[in-house]
Amino acid sequence: MLIASTTFAQQRTAEDSKPAQLADGIPTATLKAEKLDADKIRALAAEIEKNTFPNIHSLLISRHNKLVYEHYWRGEDQYWGNPIGVVPHERDSLHDIRSISKSIVSACIGIAIQQGKIKSVDQKVLSFFSSYSAQDTGLKSMLTIEHLLTMSSGIVWNEEVPYDNPENSEIRMIFSPDPVGYVLSQPMEAPPGEKWKYNGGTTQLLAAILQLSTGLSVDKFAAAYLFKPLGITAFEWLKYPGTTMPAAASGLRLRSRDLLKFGLLYSNNGVWKGRQIVPAQWVKDSFKSHVKQGDHGAYGYQFWIWDDKINDKPVRVVNCVGNGDQRIIFFKENDLVVVITAGNYNKWQIKKNSAAMMREYIGPSAE
Numbered sequence: 001m002l003i004a005s006t007t008f009a010q011q012r013t014a015e016d017s018k019p020a021q022l023a024d025g026i027p028t029a030t031l032k033a034e035k036l037d038a039d040k041i042r043a044l045a046a047e048i049e050k051n052t053f054p055n056i057h058s059l060l061i062s063r064h065n066k067l068v069y070e071h072y073w074r075g076e077d078q079y080w081g082n083p084i085g086v087v088p089h090e091r092d093s094l095h096d097i098r099s100i101s102k103s104i105v106s107a108c109i110g111i112a113i114q115q116g117k118i119k120s121v122d123q124k125v126l127s128f129f130s131s132y133s134a135q136d137t138g139l140k141s142m143l144t145i146e147h148l149l150t151m152s153s154g155i156v157w158n159e160e161v162p163y164d165n166p167e168n169s170e171i172r173m174i175f176s177p178d179p180v181g182y183v184l185s186q187p188m189e190a191p192p193g194e195k196w197k198y199n200g201g202t203t204q205l206l207a208a209i210l211q212l213s214t215g216l217s218v219d220k221f222a223a224a225y226l227f228k229p230l231g232i233t234a235f236e237w238l239k240y241p242g243t244t245m246p247a248a249a250s251g252l253r254l255r256s257r258d259l260l261k262f263g264l265l266y267s268n269n270g271v272w273k274g275r276q277i278v279p280a281q282w283v284k285d286s287f288k289s290h291v292k293q294g295d296h297g298a299y300g301y302q303f304w305i306w307d308d309k310i311n312d313k314p315v316r317v318v319n320c321v322g323n324g325d326q327r328i329i330f331f332k333e334n335d336l337v338v339v340i341t342a343g344n345y346n347k348w349q350i351k352k353n354s355a356a357m358m359r360e361y362i363g364p365s366a367e
Contacts, residue, residue, distance in 0.1 A: 019070040020091075021212070023283055024257060025231055026264070027274055029066040034070040036061070037365040044361035048073065053352045055205045056325075057089040058256040060072030060339040062360060064262060070216040072256070077343045079240050080251060081163070094253040095237055095341045098322030099145070101237075101285075102254040104226070104262070105218055106149060106302035108210055110282030111225050117213045121146035128209045133185050139188040145209065148202040149301040150290040154190035157199040162346055163323070179240055180208045189315065196291045196299055203302065207248035209232070219246045229277045232258045236324065250323070256339050261335040263320075263328040287318050308355065310363035317358065327354040334366035 018028045031038040041061070048056045055076055061069040061337060070139035072089040087097065112118045126136035126142040139154060147153045157169045169186075175183035185202035207218040214221055216317070219292035227235060235258070238251035246252075261272070266286070270278035282301070289298030289305050297306040304319040310331075320328040340354040 001085070005150055010036055016249075019067050022257075024082070026062075026257060026260060027066045029064075031061075031069050033158075033175070034061055034063040034066055034068050035367040036068060038366065041363050041366035042262050044357060046073065047352075047361075053357055054350060055343040057095060057341040057343060058259050060256050061356075062260060062264060062337040063366065064269075064335050065268065065320065067257075067260065069210045071109050071255075076343050080247075081345070087340070091257060092255060094234060094255060096322070096324065097252050097254050097259065097326045097341070098250045098324055098345075100259070100320040100322040100326050100328060101202070101248060101319040102302040103209070103328070104222060104252060105203050105206050105248050105263075106286060107226055107266075107282075108218060108221050109145070109149065109206055110278050110286070110301075112210055112214055112221070114279045115214075115225075118145070118209065121149065123206060125209070126184075128212050129180075129184060133179065135184045139191050140184075142192050144192065144333050145206070146159060146290075147304070148209075149208050150193075150196070151199050151302075152193050152196050152291045152298055152299075153199060153204055154185045154188050154192045155197075155199060155201065156189045157186065157197060157201060159198050159200060162169070164346070172238055173201050173204065174247065176244075179243075179245060193291075194347070195300055196293045203249040204247075207246065216247050217244075217246055226277065227258075229275060230261045230272055232261060234258075256341055259328055259339045259341075260337065263330065263339060267335075267337050268332060306355075308359060310359055315363070325350070325354050329354065331358070331363060331366075334363065336362065336366060337363055 021028045031041055047053055054285040056073055057075050058072045074086055074088050077087050079082055103363040123145050126141060143153060159168060159170050161168050163171060171199045173179045173182050183205055210221055211217050234255060236253040237246040239245055240247055263271050266283050269280040270276055270283045286301035286303050288300055291299050304321050306317050308315055308317055315333060318330040327340040328340040344350055
């Protein structure tokens with residue numbers, strides 16, 4: 001259920017002006033100034049108000065590194081799987097970003113490699129886990145950091161069933177007394193690097209490697225070396241039940257503007273306000289197709305790369321993706337970065353989703 005937070009007339013006024021210019025480092029401009037068709041964006045907002053695109057909580061559009069559209073809606077939401085009813089969503093609201101957390105973890109790995117704390121993506125995974133040396137055998141001994149980043153580990157894992165199904169491997173990991181040990185103990189079904197399979201456990205291994213290499217848990221490392229340089233001061237990284245271990249694959253909560261900062265950082269090759277925060281080569285490698293994923297896409301370093309069509313023209317769009325239709329969308333061809341948050345958790349069959357918003361309205365609005 002979505003409840004409109006403004007009238008359509010108020011919405012039109014907002015779209016004819018630029019978003020608020022805050023002291024957060026994000027420049028703002030009007031849609032017209034950055035050559036976006038305001039009528040198309042206005043039409044999209046009207047469809048969101050009518051719930052054609054259901055339960056959207058925020059939509060931010062940036063072009064040419066400037067925020068040109070920002071709006072929030074009330075709607076049903078969850079707090080890491082726990083329903084919290086219909087709630088307001090505002091500029092300062094923290095929102096579950098679910099598996100966009102994985103892209104944040106990837107950025108931290110890239111920074112740690114730049115710092116020399118991790119040697120390279122070619123390091124063997126089991127070399128970090130001396131207490132699990134019994135697992136360092138057979139195909140598993142071939143596992144590298146890059147296999148974890150690209151979800152081509154070959155580890156048996158099942159996230160195809162719903163997340164409320166106890167057979168779901170991520171749910172089993174979450175409630176395990178030893179999440180890292182749970183992942184490492186799973187059998188192998190294919191040689192590493194041979195095929196892609198979605199696996200939040202590999203992200204948890206990346207976070208464990210980060211902590212073993214730097215002495216900082218992923219939330220503290222991100223706070224010091226990614227969030228602080230970006231001016232991100234408000235966030236929450238939820239922990240596994242009964243532990244102090246951050247849920248690396250899905251537990252982060254951020255504000256929509258701060259998601260946009262992360263998007264702009266990657267859109268600008270890891271540079272924010274003249275400072276190289278994430279290595280440029282890491283950004284390039286993250287957006288590169290490392291392994292085929294399905295019939296219409298590929299997977300980078302915890303980033304999705306999808307083939308689509310906008311205005312009947314084939315395009316390749318990079319995405320950070322989270323359950324519930326959380327998105328950071330990079331459309332480099334038209335210099336667009338789009339942030340969407342929503343409350344459609346575990347609803348995989350919705351056709352009018354963020355991809356449809358991009359395909360039908362946002363992409364075609366760019367001149």
